[in-house]
Amino acid sequence: MDLDALAGCLTSTACLVTQGTSGFIIGMLLFLVAVGLTLIFGVLKVVNFTHGAFYMLGAYAAFTAYQISGSFVVALICAAAATALVGLVFERVFISRVYGASVLMQLLVCYAFVLIFDDVVRLIWGPEFKSMGMPDTFQVPPLFIAGGVVPPFYLFLIAVALAVAALLGLGLARTRLGKVIRAAAHNPGMVSALGIDTGLIYGGVFALGGALAGLAGGLAAPVRSLTPGMGFSILIESFIVTVIGGMGSILGALLGALMIGFIRSFGSIGFPLFTDGLMYVFMALVLIVKPTGLFGREVA
Amino acid sequence: MGGPSFARDCAVAVVALAVLAILPFTVGSTALLDFVIRCAAFGLFATSLNLLVGYGGMISFGHGMFFGLGAYAFGLLMQRTGLPLPVAFLATLVINAAIAAIIGAICVRLKEIYFAFVTLAFQMLIHSLIISWVGFTGGDQGLRGGIPRPPFLGIDLSNHTQLYLASCVLLVVGLLLMRQVVESPFGYTLRMIRDNAYRARFLGVPVWRMRLVAFVLAAVFASMGGVIMSLFVSGAYPEFAYWTISGEGIFIIMLGGISTFLGPMAGTVILLLLNDWVTRLTDHYGLVLGVVILFFAIGLRKGLLDFAVDWVRGRRTGLGEAPRDA
Numbered sequence: 001m002d003l004d005a006l007a008g009c010l011t012s013t014a015c016l017v018t019q020g021t022s023g024f025i026i027g028m029l030l031f032l033v034a035v036g037l038t039l040i041f042g043v044l045k046v047v048n049f050t051h052g053a054f055y056m057l058g059a060y061a062a063f064t065a066y067q068i069s070g071s072f073v074v075a076l077i078c079a080a081a082a083t084a085l086v087g088l089v090f091e092r093v094f095i096s097r098v099y100g101a102s103v104l105m106q107l108l109v110c111y112a113f114v115l116i117f118d119d120v121v122r123l124i125w126g127p128e129f130k131s132m133g134m135p136d137t138f139q140v141p142p143l144f145i146a147g148g149v150v151p152p153f154y155l156f157l158i159a160v161a162l163a164v165a166a167l168l169g170l171g172l173a174r175t176r177l178g179k180v181i182r183a184a185a186h187n188p189g190m191v192s193a194l195g196i197d198t199g200l201i202y203g204g205v206f207a208l209g210g211a212l213a214g215l216a217g218g219l220a221a222p223v224r225s226l227t228p229g230m231g232f233s234i235l236i237e238s239f240i241v242t243v244i245g246g247m248g249s250i251l252g253a254l255l256g257a258l259m260i261g262f263i264r265s266f267g268s269i270g271f272p273l274f275t276d277g278l279m280y281v282f283m284a285l286v287l288i289v290k291p292t293g294l295f296g297r298e299v300a
Numbered sequence: 301m302g303g304p305s306f307a308r309d310c311a312v313a314v315v316a317l318a319v320l321a322i323l324p325f326t327v328g329s330t331a332l333l334d335f336v337i338r339c340a341a342f343g344l345f346a347t348s349l350n351l352l353v354g355y356g357g358m359i360s361f362g363h364g365m366f367f368g369l370g371a372y373a374f375g376l377l378m379q380r381t382g383l384p385l386p387v388a389f390l391a392t393l394v395i396n397a398a399i400a401a402i403i404g405a406i407c408v409r410l411k412e413i414y415f416a417f418v419t420l421a422f423q424m425l426i427h428s429l430i431i432s433w434v435g436f437t438g439g440d441q442g443l444r445g446g447i448p449r450p451p452f453l454g455i456d457l458s459n460h461t462q463l464y465l466a467s468c469v470l471l472v473v474g475l476l477l478m479r480q481v482v483e484s485p486f487g488y489t490l491r492m493i494r495d496n497a498y499r500a501r502f503l504g505v506p507v508w509r510m511r512l513v514a515f516v517l518a519a520v521f522a523s524m525g526g527v528i529m530s531l532f533v534s535g536a537y538p539e540f541a542y543w544t545i546s547g548e549g550i551f552i553i554m555l556g557g558i559s560t561f562l563g564p565m566a567g568t569v570i571l572l573l574l575n576d577w578v579t580r581l582t583d584h585y586g587l588v589l590g591v592v593i594l595f596f597a598i599g600l601r602k603g604l605l606d607f608a609v610d611w612v613r614g615r616r617t618g619l620g621e622a623p624r625d626a
Binding site: 041047094095103104106109111112113120166236239243274276277280283284287291 | 353359361404408409412413414416417418420421422424428429432433543546550551554558569584585586587589590591593594596597598
């Protein structure tokens with residue numbers, strides 16, 4: 001424990017800016033993964049345990065697409081498209097068979113795919129750590145904001161994630177498709193009685209969730225090292241985010257992700273050995289005070 | 301407790317123990333004895349998980365933490381305190397019960413999928429504590445230097461045959477105790493809570509407290525499995541507390557069947573055989589295991605022993621699939 005260092009950081013603007021942005025990027029990546037998880041749960045009532053694997057697949061897809069095309073934007077699009085496709089196929093072929101089955105079955109099917117995807121990645125890209133490196137566009141000197149160092153790529157990452165959050169929120173609240181999705185989450189029987197193909201919506205939501213996780217993986221590729229199994233820790237963290245924010249709530253996912261991001265970035269200064277532990281302590285506190293999460297409506 | 305079913309269970313236990321005890325003197329193959337010891341460790345773990353999943357309807361995805369904690373607590377007690385082995389064993393169970401009571405108090409209020417993931421999150425917390433607390437647990441190297449096994453009451457667990465016999469006794473006694481738990485009024489209350497928690501609460505059952513008791517009991521039996529494992533490998537490793545142990549536990553009880561008491565035991569034997577066989581043939585263990593899991597989850601939709609029991613009952617009554625009460 002190093003509370004002096006934490007106090008020192010909190011009183012220096014340079015450190016606040018540096019740790020703040022690093023908290024922001026952790027939070028934004030987490031948000032992209034967690035929002036897909038929460039969306040899939042809200043509509044399909046399935047907790048997609050393979051969501052971390054989508055993040056991993058997105059990162060590897062971006063890695064390969066960047067090596068071939070040399071363009072980071074193309075890499076991001078490829079990552080999102082690839083994981084959307086995987087998500088769609090996964091939902092239609094496998095998950096759709098265990099709707100209404102016990103949670104145990106859903107967990108098992110997902111567990112099987114976590115094992116399979118990790119091994120497939122190991123087969124295609126090899127078991128060793130891979131590093132994509134910073135894309136050429138962003139190989140520029142870092143910005144100095146109030147004395148803190150901020151790489152431009154971080155700002156790009158935050159901007160993309162915020163744009164996605166805004167699009168998603170507006171799309172669900174305002175568009176006809178958004179209304180249909182919310183209706184399907186509320187009462188799928190009625191929606192299908194009104195002549196809307198709920199299977200299509202389920203597949204679509206799963207593809208959207210997969211694309212968001214893949215996008216997060218692609219965005220993370222330049223700043224994280226790639227390894228089979230990299231999806232698991234982000235899965236646990238994004239689950240913690242959805243528990244804190246409340247399952248099915250997009251705003252909850254955003255705020256929960258940012259809280260976890262800041263806990264991790266500032267916690268690593270104050271409690272270097274117990275950074276993970278802090279998250280769990282925070283989650284336990286939220287669960288004790290409000291078992292449905294901060295923005296959850298469903299009774300847990 | 302008591303009654304004819306208790307007498308029958310005891311008889312089965314005695315016979316099973318006798319058969320297991322004869323093995324080293326008839327077959328005598330070390331590989332087979334090692335296999336049985338591993339079955340004892342994972343069998344206790346899986347059956348205790350089934351107390352929660354099969355009887356309590358509480359799908360814990362973090363049950364492996366108690367397997368790991370059992371191994372670490374026992375190993376650390378033996379290495380650092382010099383307590384006699386049976387005392388360290390009992391102390392391990394008490395420590396696990398205490399930790400399970402704290403974690404359970406937070407978790408058992410939650411609905412199924414939340415329960416699954418919050419238990420998983422606690423498992424990852426325990427795992428990250430083990431990894432980061434290097435001075436105490438040895439970090440990612442695990443507890444090294446061997447676990448001392450001083451002889452007690454004329455029993456010397458550093459002797460392989462005696463370790464084997466001790467594991468068998470722990471397994472059979474553990475299973476017998478768990479059998480008594482699930483056949484007791486408490487066990488039937490647990491089933492009622494699983495089937496309809498609202499009705500149970502309406503009838504005045506303290507649902508929360510019953511679930512917590514089940515959670516603590518299951519943790520204690522899981523830690524017995526962990527103790528056997530730590531004695532077997534003479535150490536404790538972070539993998540014992542990793543989430544994959546919980547995943548394997550869920551798969552084991554699914555493989556064997558959750559509605560039959562001995563289903564998890566059958567699942568353990570099958571998974572360990574599969575495990576040894578697959579790792580000998582290929583490096584892509586996850587791929588093969590994943591496909592096998594899919595076959596069970598989507599194809600068969602129930603465990604092998606459940607499948608067999610249903611089939612036999614169906615033949616007996618001539619009704620195809622017979623309804624069951626377990």
